[in-house]
Amino acid sequence: MCPLSAQNTPVLIIGGGVAGLTAALELDRRGLPSLLVDKGPRLGGQARGFCCKALVSCARCGACRVGDLLEQVARRPGIQVLTQALPVAAQRQGPGWEVTLIPQPAPEGSAPALAPALAMERPLAQRLVVQAGAVILAVGHQVFDPARKSRLGHGRVPGVISAGQLEQALAQGGLPGQARRIAFIQCVGSRDQVLGRLYCSRVCCGFALRLARLARHLAPESAVTFFHMDVQDYGQAWRAELAEMRADLRFIRAIPGQVRRGQEGPVVAYAGEGGQPQEEEFDLVVLATGLEPPTAAPAFNEMFGLQPGPEGFLAPGAGVLVAGTAAGPRSIAESIEHAALAAAQAGLHLAAGQPAPRGEVAHA
Numbered sequence: 182m183c184p185l186s187a188q189n190t191p192v193l194i195i196g197g198g199v200a201g202l203t204a205a206l207e208l209d210r211r212g213l214p215s216l217l218v219d220k221g222p223r224l225g226g227q228a229r230g231f232c233c234k235a236l237v238s239c240a241r242c243g244a245c246r247v248g249d250l251l252e253q254v255a256r257r258p259g260i261q262v263l264t265q266a267l268p269v270a271a272q273r274q275g276p277g278w279e280v281t282l283i284p285q286p287a288p289e290g291s292a293p294a295l296a297p298a299l300a301m302e303r304p305l306a307q308r309l310v311v312q313a314g315a316v317i318l319a320v321g322h323q324v325f326d327p328a329r330k331s332r333l334g335h336g337r338v339p340g341v342i343s344a345g346q347l348e349q350a351l352a353q354g355g356l357p358g359q360a361r362r363i364a365f366i367q368c369v370g371s372r373d374q375v376l377g378r379l380y381c382s383r384v385c386c387g388f389a390l391r392l393a394r395l396a397r398h399l400a401p402e403s404a405v406t407f408f409h410m411d412v413q414d415y416g417q418a419w420r421a422e423l424a425e426m427r428a429d430l431r432f433i434r435a436i437p438g439q440v441r442r443g444q445e446g447p448v449v450a451y452a453g454e455g456g457q458p459q460e461e462e463f464d465l466v467v468l469a470t471g472l473e474p475p476t477a478a479p480a481f482n483e484m485f486g487l488q489p490g491p492e493g494f495l496a497p498g499a500g501v502l503v504a505g506t507a508a509g510p511r512s513i514a515e516s517i518e519h520a521a522l523a524a525a526q527a528g529l530h531l532a533a534g535q536p537a538p539r540g541e542v543a544h545a
């Protein structure tokens with residue numbers, strides 16, 4: 182329980198995923214205390230739930246960087262943490278901001294599904310007003326809801342799941358059902374004119390192909406087909422892995438138009454060679470969903486007087502920095518780099534403005 186009702190901090194970081202954790206650590210390295218708040222009960226953001234995709238060697242998915250960041254943050258007394266804390270109002274105060282946080286209820290009945298609580302994950306108990314010299318918004322992204330592409334069958338056709346659902350199943354030990362004929366469909370919710378989402382989400386090719394390889398490893402008799410437009414290039418090491426994957430998986434350069442219920446499993450309709458319509462039945466169809474702007478983007482734009490950023494993501498403003506996928510699609514490694522830069526910019530903002538409050542706390 183937290184007895185505070187007012188607090189001063191040089192930097193308020195909103196969002197405790199890899200970006201928020203990195204920003205806090207980078208500020209700490211520069212001698213700047215911070216208050217890191219998250220609306221949820223756990224830190225680590227979306228990547229905390231990702232499974233390890235290593236086979237014989239590391240697949241460089243980045244997921245284990247979350248644990249490293251959490252450990253480091255726990256060891257820094259200059260970083261204060263509050264969970265279940267939602268910012269609801271903000272007012273400009275000199276070069277900084279006064280931000281009001283309200284407590285959020287604990288998620289009902291989901292405790293077993295949550296990662297075990299860390300000692301630093303303490304929920305906000307009462308309304309808290311924070312005066313901060315700068316604010317870093319690290320509120321992450323929204324995962325595209327595949328049911329919005331209803332022609333691809335998610336929630337309607339048995340055997341159609343999202344890549345996130347496959348990850349959860351693999352993390353719990355195996356492929357759903359007796360899936361042996363598996364199709365991945367890429368760019369679901371990204372590069373899509375109908376949805377008005379023209380950008381590439383950057384991470385879903387790597388995510389889906391690593392899951393495909395893990396699925397083949399767990400069920401060597403399975404066959405994987407990968408429907409795609411292009412495959413993202415993640416650098417030299419990735420290109421070597423991709424060459425191996427091209428030898429092991431079937432790559433089809435087409436984005437299917439429809440997935441319908443078949444005799445045994447979902448049937449995928451796509452344009453085959455020469456544009457000929459083709460249909461093929463699978464046991465499992467996995468939709469590689471992309472990243473969308475955070476749902477709270479309009480609320481933050483209004484609260485901090487920000488101009489909407491590219492594609493509806495967040496853009497920085499006076500005394501407000503943005504870090505990680507809140508600013509646009511990024512991998513874990515890229516979010517970490519981006520957040521370190523945002524923290525450096527927050528440091529510059531503090532140095533240029535009034536002397537920053539140094540973390541003293543006023544009790545009610």
Ligand SMILES: Cc1cc2nc3c(=O)[nH]c(=O)nc-3n(C[C@H](O)[C@H](O)[C@H](O)COP(=O)(O)OP(=O)(O)OC[C@H]3O[C@@H](n4cnc5c(N)ncnc54)[C@H](O)[C@@H]3O)c2cc1C
Nearest residue numbers: 196198199200220226227243320321322505506511512513
């Ligand atoms: C399907 C999928 C698969 C992916 N796979 C990979 C992969 O294999 N490798 C990889 O490198 N990247 C992957 N990514 C990208 C990865 O998830 C992001 O790079 C990473 O999560 C970004 O971290 P973040 O801290 O910016 O945001 P998030 O992880 O989204 O964290 C944001 C945090 O902010 C909190 N928050 C949100 N709103 C508020 C609010 N209003 N007030 C307070 N707190 C708030 C949330 O509770 C959350 O804890 C994948 C993404 C998706 C969608």
Ligand code: SF4
Nearest residue numbers: 233235239240243245
């Ligand atoms: S980077 Fe990914 S694949 Fe490699 S060890 Fe970490 S979690 Fe496993």
Ligand code: SF4
Nearest residue numbers: 368371381382385386
């Ligand atoms: S990363 Fe791959 S699947 Fe995702 S939007 Fe870009 S091209 Fe499509």
